[in-house]
Amino acid sequence: MYRWHLFNTVLCISLLLLLSQSVMAQPKFIGNVKCASCHKVEFASWELSAHGKAFNILKPGKRKVAKRLADLDPEKDYTHEKKCMKCHVTGYRKKGGFKSIEATPEMAGVGCESCHGPGGEYKTLHEENLYGFKKNQAEPLGQLYGEDDESVCRACHGHEDAPHNESLDPKYKYDWKASLKKQDTYHAKKRGRSQFSF
Ligand code: HEC
Ligand code: HEC
Ligand code: HEC
Ligand code: HEC
Numbered sequence: 187m188y189r190w191h192l193f194n195t196v197l198c199i200s201l202l203l204l205l206s207q208s209v210m211a212q213p214k215f216i217g218n219v220k221c222a223s224c225h226k227v228e229f230a231s232w233e234l235s236a237h238g239k240a241f242n243i244l245k246p247g248k249r250k251v252a253k254r255l256a257d258l259d260p261e262k263d264y265t266h267e268k269k270c271m272k273c274h275v276t277g278y279r280k281k282g283g284f285k286s287i288e289a290t291p292e293m294a295g296v297g298c299e300s301c302h303g304p305g306g307e308y309k310t311l312h313e314e315n316l317y318g319f320k321k322n323q324a325e326p327l328g329q330l331y332g333e334d335d336e337s338v339c340r341a342c343h344g345h346e347d348a349p350h351n352e353s354l355d356p357k358y359k360y361d362w363k364a365s366l367k368k369q370d371t372y373h374a375k376k377r378g379r380s381q382f383s384f
Contacts, residue, residue, distance in 0.1 A: 212280060212281060212304065212328070213281075213303075213304045213305070213306035213307040213308070213327065213328040214281045214282040214304060214305075214306030215276060215277035215280060215281060215282035215283040215293065215299050215304045215305070215306065216282060216299070216304070216305045216306055216309060217276075217282070217292050217293060217297070217299075218232070218276075218292065218297045218298050218299075219292060220305065220309065221298045221299075221302075221305060221309075224312065225298075225376070227373075227374055227375075227376040228298075228373040228374065228375075228376065229298075229373075230374075231370075231373045231374040232297075232298065232372060232373040235370065235371055235372055235373060236371040237295065237296035237297075237300070237301075237371060237372050238295050238296070238297075239295060240273075240274045240295050240296045241265070241274050241275060241287070241294035241295045242295075243274070244263075244264040244265045244267070244270055244274055245263060245264075245265060246260070246261050246262060246263045247260065247261065252350065255350075255354065255355065256349035256350055256354055257349075258349060265287055266286065266287070269347070271284065272342075272347075273296070273341075273342035273345070273347075273348060274294075274295070274296070275293055275294050275295065275296075276293045276294075276295065276296065276297035276298075276299055276300050277293060277297075277299060277300070277304060280304065281304075281306075282304065282306065283304075296342070300341075300342075301330065301332045301338060301339070301372065302329060302330055302332075303328045303329045303330035304328055305328075305329075306328070307327040307328055308324050308327040308328055308329040311323060311324055311327055311329075332366075333366060336362045339360075339362055339365065339366075340360070340362070343360040343362075343365065344359070344360030
């Protein structure tokens, strides 16, 4: 009897630990504006980029030809369509992420944290290391490096859930290396040693 209790207690504690770990594992999304306070150049160019505007193409009347090609209705409003959200907004249904265009308009579009990871924890590292830090310091805090890790971009590109993928038309075949070079689709780079810009 006593042993059975002990076993249950240990089981409960392990489950709680597992649960708290999985909650802690995903830092909070903080939004583009928080990054913009230091990364002005990237933010200003991102706003005008394809990723920055990726939510707008879900609106009726936008990209009619491409929508028809994918058997989507060009006159339909897809801005509340759950199955479109995970790739056209930032942090869908995650802590601090996009809920709806009414509740969280600032999280619409493919934002900084879609590619660099939710900033809740690594933001402090950036704040405290104005002259730079190492990737191996940032990664444990949830920062992602899409330039080294294809899976960051492939969360959306070439994904089977995307209506516009290779099986629809070969022009949608995803080439990660080539796509990285299309810098104007995400943002301009700040020149010089420090990206830090007041
Ligand atoms: C798994 C991720 C994913 C999902 C889910 C997704 N998209 Fe996209 N969407 C993308 C990516 C990536 C592109 C860019 C493809 C390219 O240009 O190579 C894209 C591009 C588009 C385009 C522009 C295509 C063009 O050629 O101009 C439209 C329109 C679009 N998506 C609408 C939708 C709609 C509507 C839904 C929901 C029914 C949806 N998407 C769901 C990832 C996704
Ligand atoms: C579609 C993915 C994507 C989005 C969205 C994105 N980035 Fe980036 N970013 C990258 C990639 C890839 C690199 C590394 C490659 C490079 O430096 O050209 C990078 C590099 C950077 C760098 C270091 C290089 C430099 O000097 O600019 C900073 C800082 C940065 N991003 C900030 C931001 C901020 C702030 C936002 C939002 C306003 C943002 N990024 C949105 C993909 C993205
Ligand atoms: C959260 C989903 C998401 C992530 C992550 C993402 N993208 Fe995109 N990307 C999109 C969507 C949606 C579009 C379509 C925008 C449009 O057609 O206006 C797009 C468009 C593009 C385009 C222009 C279309 C094309 O294929 O030539 C390039 C290039 C691109 N992304 C590169 C990247 C790279 C590089 C990364 C990783 C560093 C990345 N993306 C990460 C969703 C994403
Ligand atoms: C308090 C200012 C500040 C804030 C806020 C901030 N950063 Fe940074 N960030 C920096 C500094 C400083 C560096 C290092 C500059 C250098 O390397 O010289 C940096 C570097 C980067 C890099 C370069 C890659 C690397 O790891 O060295 C990326 C990408 C980046 N930041 C993205 C973001 C994103 C995304 C956000 C929002 C979630 C953000 N930053 C918020 C100050 C900030």
